[in-house]
Structures are given as C-alpha cells and as structure tokens.
Amino acid sequence: MIKTDVLIIGGGPAGVISAITARKNYPSTKITLVRNKKVGVIPCGIPYIFYRLKSVDQDILPDEPLKKNEINLIIDEAKEIDFSSKKVVLKEEEIFYDKLILATGSKPSLLPIPGIEKEGVWLIKKDLDYLKKLKEAVMSSKDIVIIGGGFIGVEIAEDLSFFQNLNIAIVERSSHCLGGSFDEEFAKEIEKKLFSKGVKIFTNATVKEIKGEKKVEAVVLEDGKEIKADLVIVSVGARPDVDLAKKAGIRIGDYGGIWVDEYMRTSVPDVFAVGDCAETRDFFTGRHIPIMLASTATHEARIAGTNVYEMKILKKNKGTLASFCTFVGDRIFGVTGLTEKRALEGKFDFVVGESTCPDHHPASLPDTQKLKLKLIFSKASGRLLGAQLMGSQRCAEMVNLLGVLIQEEMTIYDLDFLQISTHPLITPAPTIYPVIVAAQQALSKIKR
Amino acid sequence: MIKTDVLIIGGGPAGVISAITARKNYPSTKITLVRNKKVGVIPCGIPYIFYRLKSVDQDILPDEPLKKNEINLIIDEAKEIDFSSKKVVLKEEEIFYDKLILATGSKPSLLPIPGIEKEGVWLIKKDLDYLKKLKEAVMSSKDIVIIGGGFIGVEIAEDLSFFQNLNIAIVERSSHCLGGSFDEEFAKEIEKKLFSKGVKIFTNATVKEIKGEKKVEAVVLEDGKEIKADLVIVSVGARPDVDLAKKAGIRIGDYGGIWVDEYMRTSVPDVFAVGDCAETRDFFTGRHIPIMLASTATHEARIAGTNVYEMKILKKNKGTLASFCTFVGDRIFGVTGLTEKRALEGKFDFVVGESTCPDHHPASLPDTQKLKLKLIFSKASGRLLGAQLMGSQRCAEMVNLLGVLIQEEMTIYDLDFLQISTHPLITPAPTIYPVIVAAQQALSKIKR
Numbered sequence: 001m002i003k004t005d006v007l008i009i010g011g012g013p014a015g016v017i018s019a020i021t022a023r024k025n026y027p028s029t030k031i032t033l034v035r036n037k038k039v040g041v042i043p044c045g046i047p048y049i050f051y052r053l054k055s056v057d058q059d060i061l062p063d064e065p066l067k068k069n070e071i072n073l074i075i076d077e078a079k080e081i082d083f084s085s086k087k088v089v090l091k092e093e094e095i096f097y098d099k100l101i102l103a104t105g106s107k108p109s110l111l112p113i114p115g116i117e118k119e120g121v122w123l124i125k126k127d128l129d130y131l132k133k134l135k136e137a138v139m140s141s142k143d144i145v146i147i148g149g150g151f152i153g154v155e156i157a158e159d160l161s162f163f164q165n166l167n168i169a170i171v172e173r174s175s176h177c178l179g180g181s182f183d184e185e186f187a188k189e190i191e192k193k194l195f196s197k198g199v200k201i202f203t204n205a206t207v208k209e210i211k212g213e214k215k216v217e218a219v220v221l222e223d224g225k226e227i228k229a230d231l232v233i234v235s236v237g238a239r240p241d242v243d244l245a246k247k248a249g250i251r252i253g254d255y256g257g258i259w260v261d262e263y264m265r266t267s268v269p270d271v272f273a274v275g276d277c278a279e280t281r282d283f284f285t286g287r288h289i290p291i292m293l294a295s296t297a298t299h300e301a302r303i304a305g306t307n308v309y310e311m312k313i314l315k316k317n318k319g320t321l322a323s324f325c326t327f328v329g330d331r332i333f334g335v336t337g338l339t340e341k342r343a344l345e346g347k348f349d350f351v352v353g354e355s356t357c358p359d360h361h362p363a364s365l366p367d368t369q370k371l372k373l374k375l376i377f378s379k380a381s382g383r384l385l386g387a388q389l390m391g392s393q394r395c396a397e398m399v400n401l402l403g404v405l406i407q408e409e410m411t412i413y414d415l416d417f418l419q420i421s422t423h424p425l426i427t428p429a430p431t432i433y434p435v436i437v438a439a440q441q442a443l444s445k446i447k448r
Numbered sequence: 449m450i451k452t453d454v455l456i457i458g459g460g461p462a463g464v465i466s467a468i469t470a471r472k473n474y475p476s477t478k479i480t481l482v483r484n485k486k487v488g489v490i491p492c493g494i495p496y497i498f499y500r501l502k503s504v505d506q507d508i509l510p511d512e513p514l515k516k517n518e519i520n521l522i523i524d525e526a527k528e529i530d531f532s533s534k535k536v537v538l539k540e541e542e543i544f545y546d547k548l549i550l551a552t553g554s555k556p557s558l559l560p561i562p563g564i565e566k567e568g569v570w571l572i573k574k575d576l577d578y579l580k581k582l583k584e585a586v587m588s589s590k591d592i593v594i595i596g597g598g599f600i601g602v603e604i605a606e607d608l609s610f611f612q613n614l615n616i617a618i619v620e621r622s623s624h625c626l627g628g629s630f631d632e633e634f635a636k637e638i639e640k641k642l643f644s645k646g647v648k649i650f651t652n653a654t655v656k657e658i659k660g661e662k663k664v665e666a667v668v669l670e671d672g673k674e675i676k677a678d679l680v681i682v683s684v685g686a687r688p689d690v691d692l693a694k695k696a697g698i699r700i701g702d703y704g705g706i707w708v709d710e711y712m713r714t715s716v717p718d719v720f721a722v723g724d725c726a727e728t729r730d731f732f733t734g735r736h737i738p739i740m741l742a743s744t745a746t747h748e749a750r751i752a753g754t755n756v757y758e759m760k761i762l763k764k765n766k767g768t769l770a771s772f773c774t775f776v777g778d779r780i781f782g783v784t785g786l787t788e789k790r791a792l793e794g795k796f797d798f799v800v801g802e803s804t805c806p807d808h809h810p811a812s813l814p815d816t817q818k819l820k821l822k823l824i825f826s827k828a829s830g831r832l833l834g835a836q837l838m839g840s841q842r843c844a845e846m847v848n849l850l851g852v853l854i855q856e857e858m859t860i861y862d863l864d865f866l867q868i869s870t871h872p873l874i875t876p877a878p879t880i881y882p883v884i885v886a887a888q889q890a891l892s893k894i895k896r
Contacts, residue, residue, distance in 0.1 A: 013879050024888060044872045045810050052873075058812035065879075295870045298878040302865060314861055323869030332874055362493050364506035394841045396874040401849040403867055408856045413762055417750060418848075419855055421771030422743045424492045425500075426780055426844040430746040431461050431513075440472060 002074075002095045004032035006308055007088060009078045009244065010103030011035030012043060012126065014275025014297035016065060018101045021305025023069040029309075032095060033066060034088070036077040041126045044294050047155030049135055051162040056132045078104075081248040083268050099270050099308045102245055102258060103301070106238035106276035106292055111147065115210030121232045124152055134233075141231040143167045145219045147207055148236035149177030151326055154190065156233060158328050161197035169200040169227050171207055171219060181324055183339045183374065186388050193329035202227070238292055240277045253279035254288045262316040264304040272308065274300040283319035283406070284338060284385065285346060291322045323403045325396065331369075334399030337386030337406045338376055349379045353412075353442025359394050361422075361429035371395050373434040375402075375415075377442050382411035389434075394426060402435070412446070415439035450522075450543045452480035454756055455536060457526045457692065458551030459483030460491060460574065462723025462745035464513060466549045469753025471517040477757075480543060481514060482536070484525040489574045492742050495603035497583055499610040504580045526552075529696040531716050547718050547756045550693055550706060551749070554686035554724035554740055559595065563658030569680045572600055582681075589679040591615045593667045595655055596684035597625030599774055602638065604681060606776050609645035617648040617675050619655055619667060629772055631787045631822065634836050641777030650675070686740055688725045701727035702736045710764040712752040720756065722748040731767035731854070732786060732833065733794060744768045771851045773844065779817075782847030785834030785854045786824055797827045801860075801890025807842050809870075809877035819843050821882040823850075823863075825890050830859035837882075842874060850883070860894070863887035 006022050006029055008015045019033050040061035049056045066073050076090040081100070088095050108123040110116065122134050138144065144160060146153045149172030160168050170177060176187035177194065191201055202221065209220040210232060218226045240257035242250075251267035253259040257279035264272045275297035282289045299320070306315045325334035343350045352374060359371040371391035378385055387402035389395060405415065416439045422430040454470050454477055456463045467481050488509035497504045514521050524538040529548070536543050556571040558564065570582050586592065592608060594601045597620030608616050618625060624635035625642065639649055650669065657668040658680060666674045688705035690698075699715035701707040705727035712720045723745035730737045747768070754763045773782035791798045800822060807819040819839035826833055835850035837843060853863065864887045870878040 017879055024892070042810055042872075042877075044870070044878075045813075048813065048872055052813055053810070054812075059810055293869075295868055295878040298881075299865075299867050302884075315865055321867050323867060325869050325871045325874055327871060327873040332871075334869060336869060362490055362501070362507055364502075365493075365496065365500055392841075393874060394844050396842050396871075397845040397849055399869045400875075401845055401852060403869060404849060404852050404856070407867055408852070408858070410856070417747075417763055419747050419769050419771060419851055420743055421741075421769075421773050421782060421784060421847045421851060422492070423773045423775060423780075423844075424490075424496055425775040426773055426841060427848075429490075430492075430743040431465055433746075436750075444472065 002032065002093060004072070004095055005029035005098045006031045006101065007095055007097035007099070008033040008101045008103055009088065010105055010275070011037070011040045011061070012103060012105050012275060012297070013294045014105070014301045015103035016061070017298045017301035018103055018274055018305045019071045020065060020069050021302050022308050023071065025306050026309055030072070032072040032074060034074045034076055034078055034090065034095070037127065038075055039128045041128055041131065043126055046124060046126070046131065047152060048159050049131055050138055050156070051159045056128060056135055060128065078244050081244065083248065083271070086270070100272065101304050101308065102266070102271065102273040102277055103275045104241045104244055104277040107241050108234070109237045109239050111207065111234055111236055113207050113209060115212065115216070116234070118210055118212055118216045119214055120212070120216035120230060121210060121234060124233065124235050137231055141166065143228045144231045144233065145227050145229040146170045146233045146235060147219070148172065148234065149201070149203070150180065150235060150237060151178060151324070153235040154178055154194065154328065155326060156235065157194060157199045158197065161199055168198070169202065170194070171202045171205050171221065171227070173206055175204055177201060177203065181335055182333065182388055183341055186333060186390055189331070189390055190328050190333055193331055197329050238276065242277055245273065245277070255279060255290045263307045263311060264300055264317060272304040274304045281317065281319040283321045286319060289322070291320050293322065293324060295323060296320045321403050321406055323399060325399045330392070331390055332393060332396050333390050335388045336399055336403040337384070339386055339388060340376055343376055343385060348385060350376050350385060351379045351442045351445045352376055353438035353440070355434035355437040355441065357428045357432050357434050357437070359392050359428060360426060361424050365424065371428060371434055373438050375438040375442060377412045379446060382413055384410055384412070384415065412439050412443050416443060450480065450541060452520070452543055453477035453546045454479045454549065455543055455545035455547070456481040456549045456551055457536065458553055458723070459485070459488045459509070460551060460553050460723060460745070461742045462553070462749045463551035464509070465746045465749035466551055466722055466753045467519045468513060468517050469750050470756050471519065473754050474757055478520070480520040480522060482522045482524055482526055482538060482543070485575065486523055487576045489576055489579065491574055494572060494574070494579065495600060496607050497579055498586055498604070499607045504576060504583055508576065526692050529692065531696065531719070534718070548720065549752050549756065550714070550719065550721040550725060551723045552689045552692055552725040555689050556682070557685045557687050559655065559682055559684055561655050561657060563660065563664070564682070566658055566660055566664045567662055568660070568664035568678060569658060569682060572681065572683050585679055589614065591676045592617070592679045592681065593675050593677040594618045594681045594683060595667070596620065596682065597649070597651070598628065598683060598685060599626060599772070601683040602626055602642065602776065603774060604683065605642060605647045606645065609647055616646070617650065618642070619650045619653050619669065619675070621654055623651055625649060625651065629783055630781065630836055631789055634781060634838055637779070637838055638776050638781055641779055645777050686724065690725055693721070693725070703727060703738045711755045711759060712748055712765060720752040722752045729765065729767040731769045734767060737770070739768050739770045741770065741772060743771060769851050769854055771847060773847045778840070779838055780841060780844050781838050783836045784847055784851040785832070787834055787836060788824055791824055791833060796833060798824050798833060799827045799890050799893050800824055801886040801888070803882035803885040803889065805876045805880050805882050805885070807840050807876060808874060809872050813872065819876060819882055821886050823886040823890060825860045827894060830861055830894070832858055832860070832863065860887050860891050864891060
C-alpha cells in the first residue's frame, strides 16, 4: 500500500505537465505518476518516425523531467478507483491519494469495415514497440494506403513521401484533407502540396472493404475503385480513453470524454481530468468540441496542476482556441480560433479580411515565399474570432501571435494598430504587415 | 499654385503609410505627397544591396501603392512652410494644404575625425545613385572598415562577409556591437556569429584618424592600432532631418526631433510629424528616446493618417516598444520592450526569467537549433517589461508575439497560462514552450 498526496494516472504530456505544475505550485507534496507503459512516446512526433527520425527511439518521451521534479514514477496499470476510500487499485498494488488527476489519454478510433482485421492493417498507437513494428513493416512495403486525411494521416503521408520507392494514397471521407481544421482554400493548398510530393488523394471517398487473402492487397472504395495496398494505416481520429473513469461512475460528457468544469474538476470531489480523456470546451461558445491536441492537453494540465489544492481564480479554462499548425511540403499551415466554416455553422455574424504578401522584403530577396493570411472578425464587436495562415517556417510563430490576439479579446481596431517588429530577411515589410492589412481589409467591409 | 487637402512631405515608409492611411480613412480628400528624390529606397533593405540583392534597383520603394491609392506624387524639394497661409514652398511651386504631415526622415550622423572627407569614406544615405556608387566601390575593394557596430553596421558586415575576397572589420566605441539594443549575453552571441563569418571586431575602440594620401589607406584607433582599409563605411547612427521644421519655427524636442503629442500633432495646428524626423516616446516611461525604426515609423504614420481630420481616441501613440530583430549568421536576434540594462538604468523593480530549448521537438529531428529567450517582468505588478530572443528563422515571429504580450499589458500570471499551438517540425514542444517556461522561472523568483 502506497500513500501519496497527488496521484496522476497517465504518462503522456497531460500527465507529465500536471505533475510538474503541481510540484511547482505545491513544493512539499508527495506526487506520484502511474504510467501503463515502460516507455512513453511523444505523440506529436509519431508521424515523423519514418523518414525524419532515424529511429523510433528518438521519439521517446524522456523521464528526466519527472526525476528532476521528484515525481514518483510507477509503471503499472490502474484497474479501478474507489472514491470513498480515495484509492486507486493497480494491477500490482493500491495507492491512496488526496488529489487525483486522470490523464488517461485516447485510443485510436476503429472503422467497422470488412477486412480491418487483416495482416498489414495498422492503427496509430502511442506504443513504442507497436510503432517499431509499424516502421519495419512500412520499410518493406511498396503501396501504402492511409485511411483518414486528418492531421495524423496527412503528416504521415508527407513524411513517407520522402521515400522515392513508396506509393502513397490517402482516402478521405469528406471533401478535403484537413477540411475539418481549415477552410477550403487552405485545405486545397495542403492537398496541392501533398500531390506535388507524389501523394494520391481520394476525397469524398468511403472505404467499402479491405481486400486480400489473409494479408491486405487492396482498399476498395464505395464507388468500386480499388487502390493497391500492401500496408494500410487507419487514422480516422481518436476517442477518449475513459474506461477507468466510466467504471468508477464519473460523469461523462457529450463527446464521450470526462466531464470537467473550468478548473478541470470532474463530477467527483478531489478528482481532476486533463488532456484527451477530458471534454474540451470551445473558446467562443463554451460548448464541448472534440479536440485532441498536445498543446490543449498541456494547457489543461497547467490548470489542474495549479488548482489541485487551492483555487487560483485567474487560472481557469476559458475554452480552447484549438490552435494548430502543421508542415506540408515546405509550407506551414496554421489555424487558431474559428474558421469561416465553423463561424457560419455557429451562426456568428462575421466579416473576413485577407492578405497575401512576400514573407520578407524586398520581395526580390532570394528564397522569398508567399504568406497568406485570413482573419475572421465579429462584425458588431470587431473582436477577432479566428485566423488561418499559410507560409514558410519564417512565419511559424505567427500562429501563436494570432492566438494571443484572440485570447486577449483584441478587436479589428486594435489590430489595425499593432506595434510590430520587422526585418528584411525575416518578416514581411512594415508597410504591409499582413495582420494589419487583413484587419484593414475587414474594416473597410464593416464601414461600407 | 496647387491646392490639396492633405500634404505629406517625405516619401519614405512614414510618408507613404501616412498617405495611404489618410486615403483609407478619408476617401474623398485630395492627398499629395512630395518627395525630394525621383526614386525611393527601402531603408531596411540597404544593408543587403551588396550580396543578397543582385542589384541596388531591387531595393527601390515601389510607387504603385501611391498610384493605387490615388495619392498625387510630386518630385520636388520643400524649402519652407508658411503656417499663416497654410502653404509649403517647393523649389518649383507652392502648395496650399489643409493638413500637413512632415515625414522628412533622418540624415546619417557624421564623425568629427580627421580624414573623414577622404576618397573612399562612405555614409549610408537613402539615395539610390549614391548607393549604386557605393556598391561599385565595395566590389572593387579588398579591406573594408565599418565604423559603428549598430544594426546598420552589423548587417552590412554580415552581408559583405559572404564575399570571400573581402576583409571586413567593425570598429565600435562601446563594449559590444548592438550593445545598445541587446543585453550583453545576446550581444556577445551576435559578435560570435560575426566572428565565425570572418568579421574582425574592435570594441571599446575610438577612431582617431582616417589615414591615406588622398584616398583612404587605414583607420587609426586611439590606442594607435592601424586597420588597413581601402574603403570605410561610417554608420554611427542618424539624426532627425528637421531643417524644414526648424526654419518654420516648429517646436523641437529633447533629442533634436520634432516634438509631437500622442496623436503625432506638432506644436503648430494642423501639422503632424511622423517617422525618423519626429520624437519618439518610450512605452514605459513616456520619455523621449532616440529610436529610428521603419516599424515605429509606419506605426506613427498609421496614427497620423487616421487622426488627421478626426480624433480617433483609441488610435494614439502609447509609446514605442522599440521592437527590433536582425539576422546574423543563421540566427535571428530579437528584442522588444526593455532590456535588463535599460530596466536597471530606468530604476525598474524587475525580475528575469530565462529559457533555452530546441526550436522544434523531439530535439533528435534534423536541423534542430537552440532557442534562447529572456523575459523581464515588473516584480510588484508582474507585468512583462521586455523580451530578448535568439534562434532560427522558425521563431522569427515570436518577437511580434512577445511585443503583443507587452502591448496588452500582460503579466507573468497570464504568460504562465498562455494557449499556444505547437508542432514537432515547427515549434518548441508544448511541454516546454519557452515563453511559459521563462515566465514560470521568473515567477519562482518572485514567490521565493
């Protein structure tokens, strides 16, 4: 029998940051983290284990931060929770807690299609040994079909496209890859980039069957098309892993995640939930949305770790901006807050401003690339609701800049009037800085 | 005799953006811009006319934006202003104005040293023909000495260092190149980068004499050291060009620039001043500081252009953050707000937080570079006062992110709690995002 002050179940980014934040805020407490795998994996790095990372081991989530912060690490599996005695039962032992933080993560979603059980069909699991076997299998394959054009599917396709000997295809149910995250004009650019790297893309396409004697041979679409495949990766999203919580009777939310309040507290006293296993709220509507991002997870973890003993009223969850960026064929694509599509669906009264400019100045400098920015503002209040951009690595942190503009509830009038720093080799020109230009363009539509 | 509603004197970024902003805000007015040169030059691009830009013509400030915005462009020189009749006298004609915006810019500072008049000694002038001759002269030189290690001097040295046949030396009066903009640890890194590119640096060094029969042969320092030179570039700063304003009796401020209020109005009714010719105030102290940056100039121009007919009370100058970034030897260096040195000098009660991390994650990815961030917070209020960073192009826009955090008066508590977007190939890890880590480090010092 072990006794601890703070107990964290789960060793992904959400669990680790919960533990470290609790340590920073409550230095004298005993903090214990239970992980069900010997070695943790960096989730965001998984798409890059094939080409860019020389081995899967390079994607291991290091344990040093836990040691440095004096977090007890236990490798074991949590089987059940007894709230009355404040106890978590592991396979091997029992732990009594004062405060409990659930960070049990997510599981890959499955597709109910014939043939999914065949040899050669893989999921994306946060499991080192599984990923090593997947990498080996990929290395001896020729025709790879990725089912699901969300960000995992797209990123894996992009990384694999560096191998000249591989044929890669993405099958996506909706009308565009990453169409859930970006507006059409950006999603189309992503597809163009993938296409130019030799990736075949089938959109508006549903899989009917995975064909093959024992081992996979082809993916058959609803329209009868057959795509040759000796390896299939299914990346159709993930669902919260709430087995433990459900069994214990914790309240589950609309999207199947653990229900939490603004301080990441669950329906049970002294029990918090963070990361993929917890429900996430939208920044603007306050409604639950199915978002699973490491950045959101660590944000939630910082809230839980801070508030675990004392409520810090400034540190509460205002809802996620679902800020997200990715890299496809020499371009980054970023989004924060609402897209035009989501603004329409949500019945927001909005106006759009756009800007396209060279990413440094003068444009005659070598290696000039185009930066494309789209801003969405509330028409009545002028508040910035969302932003999407496409550009070179030079504008990578612009996504975070835009995210702050939204978090700070800044308006079109503030943006028109931002103090910025520019440099010929590094940024767009001060005369046409895109955030300002896009705001002005939107402003002219409001005035009209 | 010409009559105009808005008259702008000066065709640099400050003048152009004043004109365009006035057009956006007051669509039906007649706007006229007077420029004393046939062709304008992009000031920030000048250091790169040697190597990166294939010809000086590539650094021309385009006139299209003026045409597009229906701004009348007159190439002429303003000789005097008559406020009583609201008239500017040019060489060739006279213009009556309703509102006048002065954007007369700056002139390079001179050094009162023997030999400065010799052939082979050059200044950095915003003059296309002069710059073409300078480029030609550089191309036939071998030993180049740059007097002044401010950003122009450093950037020219960096661009020239790509020519293998050139010997380049910087002579800097203070203890570090760019020591006025950055704290010592960052200035040292800049010097290291220059050094690794073959640039010789003499700091704490004053020039005694420029030696040579007629043409320059060497730069002699106070300590007797002689640096061989067949070309010398003097880049020891600039001073506001206020000849016209002074003659007309407009109030001049502490640093020799035109005095302006928060709406960029001068001491004379209906006359505004923006850019290098106008005094700039510090964001924190409100005091005048000698800052001349195109980004600041365009910011001021947007204020003047907006308020020229009607006061928009939200659009006033809160003072400059002096945000600045540069690129030296594969690294960007950025600063916004106060440095530690300036915070000390200004008697601010502050605390410092630092973070060094890989600029993407996992660090085992190819092309990983180190990002170094330093944040300065007010101890009592927790407000962010300043930030400095060093890193790859990937973190370029982080300077602007940090600038917004200061502009929005955000505190250490807000930063500890920022929503960010991360991606393995593009940004540091969400678990150790440097803005959050540096804030937490500073916070731990406050708590202690």
